[in-house]
Amino acid sequence: MQPTRRTMLKGLGAIGCSLAAHPLTTTMTFAAAPGENRLVVLILRGAMDGIGTLQPVADPNYARLRPELSRASPGADLAEGFALHPRLDPLRPLWAAGELAFVPAVSTPYRDQRSHFDGQDMLEAGTGRDVPVGAVRGGWLNRMLGAVPGVTAETAFAIGRDTPLILTGDQPVSSWSPATRLDLSPQARLLLERLYEADPLFHAAAFEALELAESLGRSEEVDSFGEMMRMTRDAQAEERAAEGARALASFAAARLREETRIASFSLTGWDTHRGQRAALDQALRRLSDSILTLRDELGPLWGKTAVLAVTEFGRTAAENGTGGTDHGTGGLMLLAGGAVRCGRLFGGWPGLDESALYDRRDLMPLDDVRRYAAWVLRGLYGIEAGTLGSVVFPGLDLGDDPGVLV
């Protein structure tokens, strides 16, 4: 029997759900704000192909719309009707442990223009189409910090070369790129500290720079300038490579084990217009490496952690003529972490019938990605619904709690 949309959705909640108790169970933990809970927001820049990642194999239109791609990277079944891209198989233990969830048909309010730049701006600003561009300053993670007492510059960390829009704004945040390394002899470090002591601006920056450099662990004795120049030159290339993703996640974990509660970094390589098979393979490997590095290096804190992976929009339901997919609308959101409710799919599935598509080409989004983000913020940090709907995500109707947290 061909599974119908109804049978695909039925039982999504039960599959892969472990009964293990999670440490994050009561609101008591929220008393000492910003508390002990951790949030990592991964921005998947370039528009992730949700359909190729969480594959709706039971939908007969899937193979019809994607004759090549559906055969290129076939996944094994995950929950009824959906298969998981093989490059995310390393995450299956998380699913089994109840630490992984998906929202398969979701989007920001952004529609129709399908520009990466504008789409990412809207994703990070956390606004809707009813808010004029520029009317709200900065990003939603930064505005959210304003609603949490006891925030310091260490509370939120932007990891990577630039502070992304999502964390810019009035609240202080820290930023660091693990590719910037400072390797000095102890003598030179001592002299530097003395040098900066009398200049407050330099003193503040240098002290933090040295602290951060040390927290990365002192690398081999670097006496050779050639080695230093290599590191400077390779810094950019390094960030793009798989090692770079792991380094970002590892740095995030190191900060989150200390004072930091919120971290955000970006993963690129999702704009798969051509040769999607190889490109998506690499991008998904970086995603799964990032999540597993966070889990491994956060240790017991993983239980208090939620990871949100969000992208600016999805990709076309059908494959194009160059072995890829083009800019679309509805896409996939991924949640991971011990704070996330047992392996589940949330929010329903509209199907890939032509009549069910947005604009007859894209997956129809059934829900607003900001609603999930808002309920996660509410769950982790106890922020009031009114604040979430007016300050953090102006104009957002929070609706009912989708229940993504434990």
Place this chain on the structure above:
Amino acid sequence: MPADPLTLAIRFGYGLSPLHPPPADADALMAALTGPDRIARQYRQPPSPLALSRVAAQLQAKRAMNRDETEANRRALRAANRQLAEDYDDARRALMARAALSPDPFRERLAAFWTDHFTVHLPGGRWRSVVPAYVESAIRPFVAGRFADMLRAVVTHPAMLVYLDQFQSVGPQSRTGRQSGRGLNENLARELMELHTLGVDGGYTQDDVRELAELLTGLSISDEGFAFKPQLAEPGPEVVLGRRYGGAEPARLDEVLAAVDDLARHPATAAHLARKLAVHFVSDSPDPDLVAALAARWRETDGDLAAVAERLVTHPASAAPLGAKAKRPQEFLLSALRALGPVPRALTGMGRRTLDGVFSAPLRAMGQAWLEAPGPDGWPEDAGSWITPQGLAARITWAMAAPRVVRPDLPDPRDFVETALGPLAGRETRFAARAAETGWEGVGLVLASPEFNRR
């Protein structure tokens, strides 16, 4: 009291150099600036027409390749791409060599100031090498000339027309507009008034923006470079700041440029740029008397930039103690090269990997990727934007590593502290130069010192 040579060298140049003495006085500074631009001929980079013709050649090669993937077409495309990359490398080498080796570094600082004022950022391989060529042809020749001439050159340069979307702007009632349904893009019109001339408080309205946008239609590009296309121009006269322009049929470029000239001449432009110059060269909160003096000189001379520069360097506020501002990353890097006094070959002979390692990647790490300002308003001026943990870490890393690339025979740090800072070197910096375990760390500590990173 006039500014002393040390102050002039640091405030209006790229600091001290073992190769050239600091300018004796403001007259010497101005004599060099108003003389011929010798250093540009000595360390060349492709000017605009050449760079644009190479972009056009690459575009043609690319089209040929798309039509027909033959080996010959592939080779031609590869050669065209290589040429563009070499042009970009030449521009990087010229920038470093001119700043480090010129006896007239005030010109380099002014070119950098106006480059930032008229920011253009074109990402992507094909257009990347056009931006330095834009600076070379539309900005540099006018830094001691008339502002109105620079403004004309900027608004008719393909780099600016592409960057601020002007080439896509179509008068809705123009021939093309009626046929295609395409319309106006206000981007250049708005930035022209808000950023380039009058300033955000310069007294213009949204109607002025729209009228100016209609007037600017027709400014466009072709494969060869700038093109005025009357078929894109909105018919009828437009009223900008109360003045009527245009209306000729077919539309003419000189009618557009008349409005551009009037914007250059507007008193709000004088006030806006007087303040911006004072902020950049002297202090984030400049002496109001300095700003007023610059604006007055600007108005009296109709934007004669040499006359304005003369007022700037002779004003008593310019003799104020140094250190109010932090060098931005590019200023830091170029002034460090100047202090090191490399042989020309060390800069002009740099290969691509070294250019990436010593120049481009470090500037990106310090937060100021070359010619990639985040928006049309350019880079921030305030010290707090630059002296961040990450930015400072990148400066220190560069200071420790890069000097040996350009000076394999590194100077003794105890001498270098004098060459680079002279009487500005504080006790701790002198001590560090003496106490460092290795020569390269000593030189690095001097370059990383607060004294060297302020101006």
